[in-house]
Amino acid sequence: MREVGSIVTELTGRIIRRGDPGYPEARKNFNLYYSKFPEAIVFCEEEKDVLNALKYVRESKVPFRVRSGRHSYQNFSLLDNGIVIDISELNAIKVDTSKDIAVIKAGCELGNVYQTLWQHGRTLPSGIHSSAGSTIPAGTQSSVGIAGLTLGGGIGYLSRVFGLTCDNLLNVRIAVPKGKDDVKVLEANSRKNSELFWACCGGGGGNFGIVTEFTFRIHPIKNVSIFQAEWDFDQLETAFDSWQHWAPFADRRLTSSIELKAKSENTIQALGQFLGSKDELKKLIRPLVKNTSPRKVQVTTIPFNQAVNFFNNPAGNIPSYFKRSGAYIYKPLPNEGIKIMKRFLENAPNENAAIWQQSLAGAVQDKAPSETAYYHRNALIAQEYNTRWTKDEVASRNVQWVYSLRKHLTPYTRGNYVNWPDILIRDWPRTYYGDNFDQLRKVKTKVDPMNVFRFKQSIPPFSN
Numbered sequence: 001m002r003e004v005g006s007i008v009t010e011l012t013g014r015i016i017r018r019g020d021p022g023y024p025e026a027r028k029n030f031n032l033y034y035s036k037f038p039e040a041i042v043f044c045e046e047e048k049d050v051l052n053a054l055k056y057v058r059e060s061k062v063p064f065r066v067r068s069g070r071h072s073y074q075n076f077s078l079l080d081n082g083i084v085i086d087i088s089e090l091n092a093i094k095v096d097t098s099k100d101i102a103v104i105k106a107g108c109e110l111g112n113v114y115q116t117l118w119q120h121g122r123t124l125p126s127g128i129h130s131s132a133g134s135t136i137p138a139g140t141q142s143s144v145g146i147a148g149l150t151l152g153g154g155i156g157y158l159s160r161v162f163g164l165t166c167d168n169l170l171n172v173r174i175a176v177p178k179g180k181d182d183v184k185v186l187e188a189n190s191r192k193n194s195e196l197f198w199a200c201c202g203g204g205g206g207n208f209g210i211v212t213e214f215t216f217r218i219h220p221i222k223n224v225s226i227f228q229a230e231w232d233f234d235q236l237e238t239a240f241d242s243w244q245h246w247a248p249f250a251d252r253r254l255t256s257s258i259e260l261k262a263k264s265e266n267t268i269q270a271l272g273q274f275l276g277s278k279d280e281l282k283k284l285i286r287p288l289v290k291n292t293s294p295r296k297v298q299v300t301t302i303p304f305n306q307a308v309n310f311f312n313n314p315a316g317n318i319p320s321y322f323k324r325s326g327a328y329i330y331k332p333l334p335n336e337g338i339k340i341m342k343r344f345l346e347n348a349p350n351e352n353a354a355i356w357q358q359s360l361a362g363a364v365q366d367k368a369p370s371e372t373a374y375y376h377r378n379a380l381i382a383q384e385y386n387t388r389w390t391k392d393e394v395a396s397r398n399v400q401w402v403y404s405l406r407k408h409l410t411p412y413t414r415g416n417y418v419n420w421p422d423i424l425i426r427d428w429p430r431t432y433y434g435d436n437f438d439q440l441r442k443v444k445t446k447v448d449p450m451n452v453f454r455f456k457q458s459i460p461p462f463s464n
């Protein structure tokens with residue numbers, strides 16, 4: 001692509017334009033609801049392609065978005081008529097177990113990350129036994145991109161023991177704007193470009209530049225114990241109350257979730273992963289089950305890679321029409337709050353509507369809210385509202401259900417996770433970033449003063 005009359009850098013990489021045979025697949029994101037039709041998608045195959053693409057959009061003033069795993073709830077990684085700079089083909093992983101680090105290209109999906117790291121075991125310092133593999137704490141669905149996940153924080157079933165994904169980040173390589181229309185690559189870590197590194201740890205994707213590579217501290221891992229408990233819907237109040245007073249305060253080697261499904265599904269389900277033995281886990285879950293009447297409780301010890309597959313729900317990796325939003329629980333919900341959830345689930349728009357929560361605290365609270373851009377360190381629980389549908393005519397009912405549920409719970413909750421963005425949240429800066437918002441704007445002003453990287457809920461520089 002060359003503009004007539006002016007010199008514009010060539011786009012390189014695998015380029016799919018509107019009308020090309022591969023376009024329908026190439027443009028599609030995971031959320032089919034916010035459909036967008038870009039002019040072209042540039043699949044970058046090397047870092048050089050990323051730089052060329054960024055330089056091209058700067059010189060030609062074409063609007064653009066950055067994309068890796070395609071999972072943005074609001075499709076902030078897509079746009080109409082501009083260019084999508086797609087990093088997904090930059091997906092190599094190098095592991096150095098002697099230093100406990102992995103260099104992961106930004107286009108990797110979580111499935112690839114977990115599988116590759118699992119293949120790298122090592123002898124533990126005790127010398128007594130070797131780990132079967134290695135890992136980083138990250139999310140559950142294999143198709144989610146490491147890029148968006150890490151830049152917004154990254155929660156999953158190892159959060160309470162190893163922290164957020166971004167807490168294990170050591171270095172990023174990131175392409176950023178330079179001058180009027182040029183670009184450059186920076187390394188950012190705790191010593192070099194440390195303010196930008198701070199912002200990359202929870203400030204959210206797409207705000208400062210294009211990350212091409214992450215370096216993570218990895219953890220040796222072998223077997224884990226997992227549990228599953230289920231209750232009938234009429235047990236919602238006692239099961240949830242028991243879980244919320246237990247899960248965030250349990251042994252930090254245990255991270256768990258509880259899903260409250262629509263009444264028609266008649267299922268409340270708690271799941272958890274523990275770095276320890278089955279017998280210890282059986283003891284740990286006693287407070288959860290003792291005052292409730294679960295219809296099923298299962299505890300087992302399995303190799304970590306099997307646990308990864310267990311938590312990876314195949315349906316969660318298929319694109320669909322959905323609306324999701326969320327909030328944090330800082331203090332256990334009072335009965336009124338739990339009753340609101342029950343009422344909404346009794347009147348759910350369909351069987352796929354659900355309220356999902358994950359326990360936090362533990363290692364997530366080892367850092368202060370201002371220590372990284374991820375602000376909601378003191379929350380006990382992350383709470384997500386979600387629904388999905390297939391027919392256009394029910395879309396607004398579903399969106400309204402999520403909006404109204406979030407609104408009704410607002411007296412009892414705070415904020416929202418930036419990786420669960422919701423365009424219906426008006427005061428999104430404070431909601432996602434709390435007191436860290438001003439520092440994020442300072443970093444933005446320094447790194448991207450001309451607001452090259454922008455979308456509906458992007459961090460604005462002070463000059464704008």
Ligand SMILES: Cc1cc2nc3c(=O)[nH]c(=O)nc-3n(C[C@H](O)[C@H](O)[C@H](O)COP(=O)(O)OP(=O)(O)OC[C@H]3O[C@@H](n4cnc5c(N)ncnc54)[C@H](O)[C@@H]3O)c2cc1C
Binds near residue numbers: 070207211317
């Ligand atoms: C089914 C599903 C399951 C999920 N499970 C979890 C979970 O277990 N834990 C959790 O914490 N979150 C989870 N999430 C939320 C997820 O973390 C966010 O949706 C995340 O932003 C996805 O990143 P992505 O790279 O896949 O998406 P994309 O849509 O490609 O990108 C998301 C955002 O990051 C920006 N971005 C992408 N690549 C780059 C890059 N290389 N450099 C700079 N910016 C970039 C984009 O512009 C966009 O703003 C889940 C989401 C879905 C849909």
